[in-house]
Amino acid sequence: MNKSVKEKLESTFKDIQVSILEDSRIAVTAENHSVLTILRFLKDDGFNHLALLSAVDWIEDNVFELCFILTSYQRDDDEYSDSQRLHIILKTTIPREKPDFQTITAIFPIAEPYEREIHELFGIKFEGHPRLTPLLLEREYEIPPFRKDFDTRKYVKDVFDKIPFVEDKDE
């Protein structure tokens, strides 16, 4: 089954690399401008569940990598079973200097909280997102805290360690 998906992808799109990791896992690397088209194609093909959207900071290569993990909950052509369920990992890179990407909420509405989280923790802007407001964090950070150049130890020393202990007045 994964062979046919691979052939279908390679025949439809030009500039992608498709590799089969395991029996039920396929990794696709694509250019960032063709990601939305591939996602829409895969969704029409039955991969209608976005399981995860995450980001990786490759600071040596000066890129952010976005990973979209899609699964097929129910495909029309075969019966639902765990052994037959396919996972597709779609990877793309965006430059670190200009971390902008298109939102995919039009295709997968469930991506909205994931994109908010990535915007908050990595500082990647998703154009067209309905509300990129803070989701998890309370404090303001100069560098988004999940980037590799964010020095957590220095931040802790500057912020939390500077808060003094409360001394008892009697002592």
Place this chain on the structure above:
Amino acid sequence: MDRNQIAKWFKEPAKMANKYSLHAIYFCTGCGIIEVPPVITSRWDAERFGVIPVATPRQANLFLITGYVSVKTLRAIIRTYEQMLEPKYTVGFGSCPINGGMYWDSYNTIKHLDKYIPIDGWIAGCMPRPEAIFIAVIHLWTLIDKDMATGYIKYRENYKSYRRNQEMALGELEWPPLFPVSDEPRGNEQ
């Protein structure tokens, strides 16, 4: 109950009643709360020690902080603690509230919880066994007996410092101060 206890009951009935009916607020913080359901149910049965979980802070006088405290949780903890009735006792459960534990260099975790609210006792470990809660409760009885569990009095007297620390960690607080923070002489307290 021995004779010594009876004498204590007649001498200080309110304190003894407080001591043997600790109402713990059922507040979930971090991973340590997984130890609390077995503690309050039939296997360890905290009611043997007079500890019973209650739903709201206004009915509680024992506050178990059961794990790491993120900045967002600290806000909820302070609001909960300030709503509890006096006398109130706080116990930090696990190593994370003590000094951050494995989150010692985290960007979003409070390292020393006793900078923000007073803590009467600590239970070290990651995770402590449920028995550790009972050891803590028995220690707390001893502290109450000796009038040493005075965290709430410390909070009242040093409220200015606590409030300053809370504002340093959380920024502007959206609730008014619990006690007066101006330099005027305090009124008739306690």
